[in-house]
Amino acid sequence: MIYVYPLRFFKVPPSMPRIPENPLAELLRITSVFGMAAGIFLATATVGAQVLPVDSYQASSKTLSESGIVFRCTSQQLLELQPVVDAYLESLGVDLTLMSKQTGVQPDTLAYTLIGPSSISNTLDLIDHASSGLTDELVELPAARGEKTTVLTVSKKEIVYAMLQHGRTTLFIGPACDVQALKDHVGVRQNIVAWTESLAWKWPNGGSARWNKKYWKQGTPVKGPFLHEAVNDVFLNQEQYAMGCFAAIKLVMIQGILDYYRxxxxxxxxxxxxxxxxxxxxxxxxxxxxxxMWNFEVNSTPQERARPGKLLGIQYGVPADNFIPGDWAYFLNTDPVTYGKIGYEGSNAVYLGRGKFNDFYNDHHHYYTYKEKLNEVYQWRNKVFSRRRDVARVKPLSAADFERLSKTPERGGIQLDLRGIPFMFGYQNLPQ
Known part of the structure; x- marks a missing residue:
């Protein structure tokens, strides 16, 4: 069989059906076989500025009691780092009295974490806390015909507060014992979000993708223009493009990262x-x-699971309510029937900060809240593929339903506990 996807063709042999009878059961079987929870497969995870095997990352997490922003450096580096990191945080308006600074928990470690119970990992409601003083930030982006435009986007201050929250660690180690590594990481995340704020690409709805032929041939750049020019055009001339969310999220990650450094x-x-x-x-x-990242797919192979990313690593075991702006998250459609509908296997989502997730097609005023995103993916099993056309099929969800859906699939939910995160270019050894 040949399945037409927005980006390219996939040939699925008859002996390996694309859609299992029960994808949730298959997910549990595969993750059990490959030991995702135990971290025994040889994948690659990004831990701050160091790329480690997943089992090494999880072992280090057990001994690292801190959450938040953690520098693991030499004693001399930490002496030099603390005042410049403090100055950077204060320049963003971060209130240093709202965080704790720990040293000596492990040898040569400095950890910045929000003050509060370690059980609180929620970053979705940071914008609602008056003490944080968070507001949107106005940034300038290129526009068509050489013009410029401004967008309201997540502030660097909110990105830092999300990184400081309990529940996960952003680790700076080795070459990343430099305040510029932190500045770049925050800047890249903000730029990913900024380029995602006002998208209005077309949804192909199972049909073929559409690309500007001046720059692209079915998702592959044509010879001639520089790559960054081809990627820029996808954002500057959005009306000429139609694609699924898998291609869309890759493009916003590429644009956010490449445009930041260029x-x-x-x-x-x-x-x-x-x-x-x-x-x-x-x-x-x-x-x-x-x-x-796709090890739960039926056609995942050992070779594919061992393949590193070109731009991104993965953090595992992230609490359901913990997102840092610029994260790539995934919500899995666990319904065995609608999972087989092209484009509705799950939802690739960028966290925009302020409790919002992307809307690549401007179907929902450019963003979804967390509950709206859970609800959107869940309602696919009720054949709700258009909120305007299929509104009569929507089944209301209770608070208990939302709580359940926020869990991982093996616990009855639809949200994976991993996040795709940008590499720290210039400050880590990149996987090849």
């Missing part, structure tokens, strides 16, 4: 490196995320 930081060495990594294999949209 336009904002003006770092030609790093931007050239990023373009070279993307062009490996001639398909820049392929493999930007690690293959193990």
């Amino acid at each position: 336009r904002i930081k003006k770092d030609p060495v790093t931007s050239t490196l990023i373009e070279a990594r993307l062009l490996q294999g001639g398909e820049p949209l392929d493999d930007i995320e690690p293959g193990v």
Whole structure:
């Protein structure tokens, strides 16, 4: 069988059906076999500025009691880092009295964490806390015909507060014992969100994708223009593009990362490196995320699971309510019937901060809240594929339903507990 996807064709052999009779049971079987919970498969996870096997990452997490922003450096580096990190946080308006700074919990470690019970991991409601003083930030982006535009987007301050929350660790180690590594990471995340704020691409609804032929041939850049020019056009001339959410989320990650180093930081060495990594294999949209991100798919292979990402790593075991702006999250459609409908296997989502998730097609005023995103994916099993056309099929969800759906599939929910996160280019050894 040949399945037409927005980005390319996939040939699925008859002996390996694309859709299992019960995808939830299959997910449980596969994750059990490959030991995702135990972290025994040889995948790649990004831990701050160090790329470690998943089992090494999980082992280090057991001994690292801190959450938040953690620097693991030499004693001399920490002495030099603390005042400049404090100054950077204060320059963003971060209230240092709202966080704790721990040193000596482990040798040569400095950890910044929000004050509060370690059981509180929620970042979705940070904007609602008056003490944080969070507001949107106005940033400038390129527009069509050489013009410029401004968008309201998540503030760097909120990104930092989300990183400081309990529940997960952003670790800076080795070459990343540098305040610039933190600044770049925050800047990349903000730029990913900024480019995602006002998208209005077309949804192909199971049909073929549409690309501007001046720059693209079915998701592959044509020869001639630079890669960054082709990617820019997808955002500057959105009316000429139609694609599914898998291609869409890859493009916003590529644009956010590459544009940060080219336009904002003006770092030609790093931007050239990023373009070279993307062009490996001639398909820049392929493999930007690690293959193990899709280990629950029936046609996942050991070779694919061992494949590193070109631009992104993965953090595992993230609490359901913990998102850092710029995260790539995934909501799985666990209904065995509608899972087989092209484009409705699940939802690739970018967290925008302020409790909001992306709306690539402007179907919902450019964003969904967390509950709206859970509800959207859940209602597919009720054949709700258009809120305007299929509104009569919507089945209301209770608070208990939302609580259940926020859990991982093996616990009856639809949300995976992993997050795709950008590499720290220039401050970590990149996987090859």
